[in-house]
Amino acid sequence: MAPSLGLTLYTLRPGRETGVQVERPARPEGGLIWMHAPAAETARGLMELAVRLVEEDGLAVLITCPDPLPQRPGVILAPPPADTLTEARAFLDHWKPSVGIFSDGELRPALIHEVADRSIPLMLVDGRVPRLPRDRDGWYPGLMRASLQAFAHVATLDEASARAFRKAGARLSAVEVTGRLEEDSAALPCLEAERAALARLLSARPVWLAAALPEAEEEIVLAAHRAALGLAHRLLLIIAPEDAARATVLTERLIQEGQWVIASRAEDQEPEPEVEIFVADGTAELGLWYRLAPVTFMGGSLAGSGCLRDPMEPAALGSAILYGPRPGPYGSRFGRLGAARAARAVGNGRDLADALSDLMAPDRVARLAQAAWGVVSEGADVTEHTLGQIRSMMKGKP
Numbered sequence: 001m002a003p004s005l006g007l008t009l010y011t012l013r014p015g016r017e018t019g020v021q022v023e024r025p026a027r028p029e030g031g032l033i034w035m036h037a038p039a040a041e042t043a044r045g046l047m048e049l050a051v052r053l054v055e056e057d058g059l060a061v062l063i064t065c066p067d068p069l070p071q072r073p074g075v076i077l078a079p080p081p082a083d084t085l086t087e088a089r090a091f092l093d094h095w096k097p098s099v100g101i102f103s104d105g106e107l108r109p110a111l112i113h114e115v116a117d118r119s120i121p122l123m124l125v126d127g128r129v130p131r132l133p134r135d136r137d138g139w140y141p142g143l144m145r146a147s148l149q150a151f152a153h154v155a156t157l158d159e160a161s162a163r164a165f166r167k168a169g170a171r172l173s174a175v176e177v178t179g180r181l182e183e184d185s186a187a188l189p190c191l192e193a194e195r196a197a198l199a200r201l202l203s204a205r206p207v208w209l210a211a212a213l214p215e216a217e218e219e220i221v222l223a224a225h226r227a228a229l230g231l232a233h234r235l236l237l238i239i240a241p242e243d244a245a246r247a248t249v250l251t252e253r254l255i256q257e258g259q260w261v262i263a264s265r266a267e268d269q270e271p272e273p274e275v276e277i278f279v280a281d282g283t284a285e286l287g288l289w290y291r292l293a294p295v296t297f298m299g300g301s302l303a304g305s306g307c308l309r310d311p312m313e314p315a316a317l318g319s320a321i322l323y324g325p326r327p328g329p330y331g332s333r334f335g336r337l338g339a340a341r342a343a344r345a346v347g348n349g350r351d352l353a354d355a356l357s358d359l360m361a362p363d364r365v366a367r368l369a370q371a372a373w374g375v376v377s378e379g380a381d382v383t384e385h386t387l388g389q390i391r392s393m394m395k396g397k398p
Contacts, residue, residue: 003085003113006143010109011084013136024094025076028060031394034097036080038106038133040067041332045126045181046103049383050075053390062095072184081111083133088114099123099393103181105130105165107147109140116150121393125386126181127156130168145169153389155382181386182379186312188287195291201270202236202292206360209238209293209319212283212308214300215246220349221297225277227353232360237277238289242299242308244282251279283309290317294365297352298323311337315372320365322346322355342371 003011033053037043043065050061054074063069064080071077081091088111100115102108102124109132115122130148131137148154148170155178156162162177208228210221218239225237241247251264254277261276263269265285271278280289286309290296296319300308306328311321321343327334337343344359346352359365 004142004146006140006146007109007113010132010136010138010140010143013138014082014084024078024091027095028076030058030060031098032060032062032095033099033101033390034095035061035063035101035103036108037063037065037103039104040065040069041329042104042126043067043069044183045379045383046101047072047075048182048184049101049125049386051184052383052387056387057391057394059098059394062097070184080108083108083110083136085110085114092118092120099390101125101390102151104128105161107132107144109143109147112147112150122151123153123155123386123389123393124151124165125155125178127154127165128161129164130170152393155386178382178385180379180382182383183312183376185316186310186376187316188290188313190285190288190291195288198271198288198292201272205234205236205273206232207236207238207293208295208297208356208359209240209289209314210297210299211240211286211289211314212242212299213239213297214242214304214308216303217299218250220303220352222277223349224297224353224356228356228360229276231357234273235360236271236275238271238280238293239277240280240283240286240289240299242283242304244284247279247281254279286313287317290314290319293319294362294369295320295322295356295359297356300328301326302346302348302352307334311343312376315342315369316376318369318373320344320359320368321372322352322359324352336375337372340371340375342368342375344368 035046037046046063051072053059053061062076064078069077081087092114097120100120100122103126105128148168151174154165154170154175157180159177162175165175166172229235247266254260254262261274263271263275264279265281296314298307298311300306302324306326307330311330311333314321324346344355346355
């Protein structure tokens, strides 16, 4: 099919990816599903979908994304081709995908044109709003509509997103509101025997965790702990410093100050009943501490350079979340948690102390943790539905 006027104008305006030389690994035998994500944040649902297709269907899966992604067995990771007709043809000639899946809403018109020309089924998942790549944005007559018309299925997050895709030109019968795909699990592992032993030792004590705590927030957290101890005198604070080397320095400093009863993981000490602060050996065992602490403060989010850990980690393990105004790279994740009332924002040290004291009530912390778990676990039905659509599109393909 000859390129339209809009596509011709689009290809005359090269993007920053043009001219990048790409070395591609050998294509596996059999059917191959190609998925594209415009950023790592939007690839999380695709990753879980890819793992299911590899493990359950024996298919090869290629994910293209401009950002680095975590490796998964059987999943091929690669940068996307430059969105030119020449590069699109070279990409498709090499990979010969059976099905193409885009996420979020970024459209690559040259690539989509070549996919449609080869009658490769296309679908879009986790749709938010349709748009062109940021460095190729502009007005090209009929280009958005032509690109969207190539998709057999457009699965959107909500009705507002569905309206945006319909208005931009997607086929009305192709658009449906499904919600978000299930994301790869953020639950960190731990040794169950150790968790059980520490749980017995802590018994019914209230516990909170400062996860990946930077030095800049140590005094804020200590002040909040001191204030909360006035309401719950058996409260235990577990500090997991951002830097493991800081654990020894912090422990020695707290001991010298003589205001707290301290125990140190690095010294193989235990959080005995009289211990008020337990200093963990960095962040290597966060899977253990999240399981033991009903409340977690996300280090770096209050006075640091930005949150240092994914808030879905404690959410996946039943720990309620407190966080400051600096989300770092996790802004969209905190947005989802906040919208579900699954995390509590604090603006300063006083807010942190007040929120911590409020969450000493078991029913309140349980509601927060349950809502957070709901955010983490959403999307399982959506993934099943999407798998069914992919399998239908794969019927009759080699």
